[in-house]
Amino acid sequence: MPEISVILSTYNAEAWLEKVLWGYNCQSFRDFEIVIADDGSTSETKDLIHRFKKTTSLQLIHIWQEDDGFQKSKILNKAILACNAEYIVMSDGDCIPRLDFLDVHAKYKQRGYFLSGGYFKLPMKISKKIKEKHINSGKCFSVKWLKKHGLKSSFKNNKLNAKGLKSELLNTVTPTKMTWNGHNSSGWKNDILTVNGFDERMQYGGQDRELGERLFNYGIKSKQIRYSAVCIHLDHKRGYKTEESITKNKAIRKYTKDSKTVWTSYGINKERTVLTA
Template sequence: MKISVIISTYNSPAWLEKVLWGYECQTFKDFEVVIADDGSGEPTRQLIEQFKQAGTLNIIHVWHEDRGFQKSEILNKATVAASGDYLIYSDGDCIPRKDFVEVHRLKAEVGYFLSGGYFMLPMDTSKAIEKDDILNGSAFDVQWLSEHGLPNTFKTMKLTSTGFKERFLNFITPTKPTWNGHNASGWKKDILAVNGYNEQMQYGGQDRELGERLVNKGIRGKQIRYSAICVHLDHKRGYKTPESIQKNQNIRKETRQQKKVWTAFGIQKTAAPPTTL
């Protein structure tokens, strides 16, 4: 099973650098990184080139011109460019714990996609994290995070749960196993079978809609929110608008009601899947 990690980004090189250091120190090494770049400028390109030259990661940089928020489109392009049989999707503001890729690899199962979550950090804590904190694991240590501005809440269980407790919390969580763009994975053949992301959709649920088509196709979600851990760096969301949220909700409602498995606005711009002989 060849694995590709697809990371979305847009003009956030400081956060992307921390994320790439997270992938540099993974316990499982045999994967490629495909950066789905929604039109970032020169600083992001230079950062990626630095990692290509000096790091150990096998990086493919997929970029298109900045035309506003076109995350679904660039993710589709990155999906096509990925050579893996199995694809892990995350964001350029989510630092993976050292076992992130290995957890996805070990829990991958035919007929399923994996549904993970994230642990949200406040801005002060996000800024405090340095390269060494990622490499030595401090960025996932509750005490270190608390010393650098993280409020102490019950949600820190996500960072500390292992073994039986981890499996038990995955089982009892009321959160449904949805396709979450910051932490989800599935077989490339399944994603292609539903035609990838719907490029009509802007910010707000475009990842969930892909998951709903996978479910309509018979691919079930499996919960790993307490197993595959990433910390989410804080940032503004200027691209979030009431109009985009409402439009996406309408598309998702139609997908669920009509049990759609294919979007005409995905990787292939066709109303129905191509007929196979």
Template sequence: MSTVSVIVSTYNQPQWLQKALWGFRHQTHKTFELIIADDGSSEETTDLITEFQKNSSLTIQHVWQEDKGFRKTRILNKAIVASTGEYLIFTDGDCIPRNDLVARHLKHRKQQCFLSGGYFKLPLDISEAITENDIETQRCFDVNWLVDVGLKKTFKTRKLNSYGLSEKLLNTFTPTKATWDGNNASGWRTDILDVNGFDERMQYGGEDRELGERLINNGIKPVQVRYSAITLHLDHPRGYVTDDMLEKNKQIRKETKRQKRVWTSFGIKKND
């Protein structure tokens, strides 16, 4: 049994998944299981993962389901079942993890808590330009390097270079609430199973946060680590998003909050 499993969701973005996998290849903490939760990608993604497995010392599982529209929550539940870790880290295949992402989640984990990590959005041109060498050297997380290649410096760039006291203060005083965001969050396997995983009715738009809201209803405290555990979010269009999806998810989340719901009947375990 692995102590920690990293679950990476993906759908037909092999160019971005390649960069995410490079990020996991260069983690400082090496002993983790990597599970790719694939919501129906084509053979190009399968071929990429197979080739990566050949050249990696990581334990890698590819959990795939047929493409029947946006069913991220369903494939994430399948990945949870397939995982062996007692602690689960979740991210997306369009995010490059900083080389200490796994180490930071393990350092900050606490019983009866889940962690809410941070991400920094990159524009499309820089997203496309990043190479494995940029990831191996970690210069793609260096604010000065990013500015040199065209990034505008803002307060948000502090996520990339805050350590020690600065990082602790920013985590403590940020006005942003600690929520379960699928591109960078982690929790104990038993806590996630206790609320029956993700609600599979949920499509795009807050589908990850609804799990966090049920965890909170069940007494699990959210902990802010958005300046400690960092990913780079690569830019891409979201042509699969509809207003109906967003409205449906909004109503489910409203019910979760109103009823202080802990368990979903549309999760890992299904009602007969």
């Protein structure tokens, strides 16, 4: 049994997923498996995973479901059940982790808490320039290298080079709330199962936050690791983003907050009734 299971969501984005898997192949922390939550990709994704199984030591589990539109919540619930570790790190197939990414999650994990991280968003031009060699060398996390390829100066650049006391300080003073963020958060599998995973009624727009809100209702607290666990987000279009799904998700989240709901009847186990804190 590995110490950590990493869940990566993906859908027909093999070029980005390949870069992300290179990032996990470079991790200084090695006691982990990767569960790929595939929301209906074509065979190219399966072929990519097979190649990484043959050419690297990564432990990869491919969980796939038929393409039925944006059903990320559903495939994530299947991936949760497939995890062999007691502790789960969730991210996306478009987020390349810095080499100490899993080290940070392993260091700060604690019973009664989940960890809340963020990402550093790159424009499409730079996303395309990143190659395997830039990931292996860590250059793609270098502000100097990124600026050379068009990155603008910003306070947000501190996410890339903050370590030690600097990252601890920035984690403390950041105004960003400690929410469950699907691109970079982690928690105990048993806690996630206790609140019944993701609400499968929810499509794009805050379904990860709603899971975190039910964890809060259950009594789980959160730690901020925004400036400690670093990943870079590769740019992509969001054709699945609709006003309808966002409006529906906001209504579900409002109900979760107002009623202090712990359990969703639309999650992994659909036989139990709703519990409230």
